[in-house]
Amino acid sequence: MSVPPPIAMLAELTHRCPLSCPYCSNPVQLERKETELGTEAWTDVFQQAHAMGVLQLHLSGGEPASRRDLEDLTEAAAGIGLYTNLITSGIGLTPRRLDRLEAVGLDHVQLSLQGTTAKLADRIGGYRGGFDRKMAIAKEISARGIPLTLNAVMHRQNLDDLDRTIEMAVELGARRLEVACVQFHGWAMSNRAALLPTRQQTMAVKQTVAGAAQRLQGVLAFDFVPPDYYADYPKACMGGWGSSGLNVTPNGTVLPCHAAQTIPHLAFENVREKPLLDIWRASSAFNAYRGTEWLPEPCKSCERKETDFGGCRCQALALAGDAGVTDPICKKSPKHKEVVKVLLERRFEEDQTLLHRSF
Ligand code: SF4
Ligand code: SF4
Numbered sequence: 001m002s003v004p005p006p007i008a009m010l011a012e013l014t015h016r017c018p019l020s021c022p023y024c025s026n027p028v029q030l031e032r033k034e035t036e037l038g039t040e041a042w043t044d045v046f047q048q049a050h051a052m053g054v055l056q057l058h059l060s061g062g063e064p065a066s067r068r069d070l071e072d073l074t075e076a077a078a079g080i081g082l083y084t085n086l087i088t089s090g091i092g093l094t095p096r097r098l099d100r101l102e103a104v105g106l107d108h109v110q111l112s113l114q115g116t117t118a119k120l121a122d123r124i125g126g127y128r129g130g131f132d133r134k135m136a137i138a139k140e141i142s143a144r145g146i147p148l149t150l151n152a153v154m155h156r157q158n159l160d161d162l163d164r165t166i167e168m169a170v171e172l173g174a175r176r177l178e179v180a181c182v183q184f185h186g187w188a189m190s191n192r193a194a195l196l197p198t199r200q201q202t203m204a205v206k207q208t209v210a211g212a213a214q215r216l217q218g219v220l221a222f223d224f225v226p227p228d229y230y231a232d233y234p235k236a237c238m239g240g241w242g243s244s245g246l247n248v249t250p251n252g253t254v255l256p257c258h259a260a261q262t263i264p265h266l267a268f269e270n271v272r273e274k275p276l277l278d279i280w281r282a283s284s285a286f287n288a289y290r291g292t293e294w295l296p297e298p299c300k301s302c303e304r305k306e307t308d309f310g311g312c313r314c315q316a317l318a319l320a321g322d323a324g325v326t327d328p329i330c331k332k333s334p335k336h337k338e339v340v341k342v343l344l345e346r347r348f349e350e351d352q353t354l355l356h357r358s359f
Helices: 039-052 070-079 095-104 118-125 130-144 159-171 186-190 199-215 276-282 284-288 313-320 336-345
Strands: 008-012 056-060 083-088 108-113 148-154 176-181 221-225 245-248
Touching: 008 039, 039 070, 039 276, 056 070, 070 083, 070 095, 095 130, 108 130, 118 130, 130 148, 148 159, 159 176, 159 199, 176 199, 199 221, 276 284, 313 336
Parallel strands: 008 056, 008 245, 056 083, 083 108, 108 148, 148 176, 176 221
Antiparallel strands: none
């Protein structure tokens, strides 16, 4: 099979983070500092990624500012021509560090938002004082003119604040707001009862985002990740498995998506042992669900198969117990009624207890 190169790479520089969000996309088994790739090894990965055709590098975590060499890594990536996007909670950044990041060529910052008030945001993030520090650093980012996206992860406990979230994005000078409804993998799956939106919230969020996107044209752009469980069709996870992006974990393991390690029968390779290009093109894990050849029925004969590629493999495993079947979110899936419908009939409203992520 000829395999086109990926466009984007997510570099999870570390799993360390001062916050402990209950929906963190990091795996439940977090990788410790001792296992992290060093500065030279990451620089080599960036060079390999650039050579194979990657254009955008997302410097992520955990909290990437937990690494003292973040500025050096950004300089290395920007120096070879990668577009650099820093995905951060803002905690650990200082005006001085921002100055250096700007000077070495950081292109963009994506700042997470846990809530619109200190009370809510600090409860969700599990870090007292985090909200005030985040607001201060957001102003520093805007003052420097570094393009800013606000990444608001939305769920039942903060969806009713969406109007205020949008106002805040404008006030902070963000150019883009990502309204990302929680996807239920890893830590979020452990907290599903406390985070799953209601049907009413799901209807309202779509309308609010559509209305605001029209009203704020030219001021604020929107990215919208809708709630999954109420949809008729699944999303094309990662734009299709092994098609346009890859993730590298703190210890150098290369994944088709951040949750892929939940699929136990796949063996993932590591940049310490193999060139990135070989892993991308030839590893059994990347080829397991690439393209449409592997698709089961009803996907195989479905007109949407080039649109959503049968949905998310990790979700198929989590909900149907098999990563190789049609994503049960799809209304055509034989498991849809049995799994999703039954789930949505449960009364979650009373459950507010959060399990924060931890090592
Ligand atoms: S989701 Fe929260 S805990 Fe996870 S890396 Fe981001 S800020 Fe840290
Ligand atoms: S049957 Fe498969 S390809 Fe068709 S919409 Fe559902 S998940 Fe997508």
